[in-house]
Amino acid sequence: MPLNMATRNQEVVINDILAQGELRQKLLDMGFTKGAKLSIIQGGSAGSIMVKIRDSKIVLNASTAHKIRVA
Template identity: 35%
Template structure:
């Protein structure tokens, strides 16, 4: 499966699975990164470390290590 970090700018993708556990999983679920949610990649930061996503009308930035835990 592809990871969220592989998505391109302006691409809309659907979340298939969360690989995170513990507090990181709870945080992602609270922010709207749930199975079946559609999100758009808005912008990638310098060195592709931070990426801005539009999730259910809210802009949320994730670090690349967090985005690696989301399958699309």
């Protein structure tokens, strides 16, 4: 499922990143790699989403979050 479909306090694992080019590289540099665990702090499908990944809290807009597939 896309990351922006996850709910608050849910913990998920990244399966794939569908972004290309600079966006894909930026996400990889921030730690969004296959197998990485993250938890949803705030947000949802309609707008931006705040996640905790590794030791960082990151806010993603809905279109970027939609390109990250999680389980």
